[in-house]
Amino acid sequence: MKNIKDYDLQELKKELNLIGEKPFRAEQIFKWLYEAKVKDFDEMTNLSIELRNKLKENYTMCNFNILKKQESSDGTKKYLFDVLDGNAIETVLMQYHHGKTICVSSQIGCKMGCKFCASTGIKFIRNLTSGEIVEQVLAVEQDIGERISNIVFMGIGEPLDNYDNVINAIRIINNPKGLNIGARHISLSTSGIVPKIYDLANENIQCTLSISLHATNNEKRSSMMPVNDAYHIEELLQACKDYIKITNRRISFEYALAKDNNDNLDDAKQLVKLLKGMLCHVNLIPINKIENGEYTKSTNENIIKFRDYLNEHGIVATIRRELGSDIDAACGQLRRKNLKE
Numbered sequence: 001m002k003n004i005k006d007y008d009l010q011e012l013k014k015e016l017n018l019i020g021e022k023p024f025r026a027e028q029i030f031k032w033l034y035e036a037k038v039k040d041f042d043e044m045t046n047l048s049i050e051l052r053n054k055l056k057e058n059y060t061m062c063n064f065n066i067l068k069k070q071e072s073s074d075g076t077k078k079y080l081f082d083v084l085d086g087n088a089i090e091t092v093l094m095q096y097h098h099g100k101t102i103c104v105s106s107q108i109g110c111k112m113g114c115k116f117c118a119s120t121g122i123k124f125i126r127n128l129t130s131g132e133i134v135e136q137v138l139a140v141e142q143d144i145g146e147r148i149s150n151i152v153f154m155g156i157g158e159p160l161d162n163y164d165n166v167i168n169a170i171r172i173i174n175n176p177k178g179l180n181i182g183a184r185h186i187s188l189s190t191s192g193i194v195p196k197i198y199d200l201a202n203e204n205i206q207c208t209l210s211i212s213l214h215a216t217n218n219e220k221r222s223s224m225m226p227v228n229d230a231y232h233i234e235e236l237l238q239a240c241k242d243y244i245k246i247t248n249r250r251i252s253f254e255y256a257l258a259k260d261n262n263d264n265l266d267d268a269k270q271l272v273k274l275l276k277g278m279l280c281h282v283n284l285i286p287i288n289k290i291e292n293g294e295y296t297k298s299t300n301e302n303i304i305k306f307r308d309y310l311n312e313h314g315i316v317a318t319i320r321r322e323l324g325s326d327i328d329a330a331c332g333q334l335r336r337k338n339l340k341e
């Protein structure tokens, strides 16, 4: 059966037309789903019983069940959701001073095989639908009884490898009649699928693009991220420059520092050369050690030196605060652990 949360407002109007209903019904349904956050068609009390029955016959509401929830001492919550087909996905809620941020998954498993990522041990199963992406936000809001203010697509999966569903989910999340979260409060992180960066640039969505860069030459980047064999650093950075030109938006580069791998001053110097003059920001991430992983976290001293070098040479860089390190908050870790149990 079709999931009613897979449709943005325009598509839902078309769907309802197919079952002989007026377009304004779509707006009423959107209000019930995303403002009142009901979990059953029978709670949509301003719809006739006949329409509610029609909806029940044709659509599901895809309400996730929480399989597991871990809470960190810093307030980070990690959810493992049952997506109702025997699979499970992870969503993380982080508390920042500027509000509540959730990190959503876009796929079940991931094809990209980044060596530092806990999801690498989880084989790709399928893309999440738009409704399943949106449901992660709804399910967390229902659990905590509060609104989410920011969304980051940094959970399991490569969002640009599930392009259409991710874009559609962003439209539902961003719609004032949907979840009403401003596009500037939505970030999408990619390992660097170049053609899709151009597609995104032309979508006219004001979300923030983050690029997982992590290395400054092709040899090193390919050893960490196989996607680099398909799209080299030069091609990726050209796409970033074009993205900035088209959208006038700043790009965020993610750089996970691994001890004795990419964390010395020569790497910092190279990074300055690559990014000089670009409208960008660098997010330095102390790498999370994963079980049997080959990388270990850089020392605090090196991380600070790296940041200071970038800042002193005209590249704005900050160190990402580590949240939830006591609850397996690196992507894929909870799911991987749970699968083994």
Ligand code: SF4
Binding pocket: 110, 111, 112, 113, 114, 117, 118, 119, 120, 155, 156, 157, 158, 191, 331
């Ligand atoms: S870092 Fe992201 S793109 Fe790379 S394997 Fe992990 S989930 Fe996939």
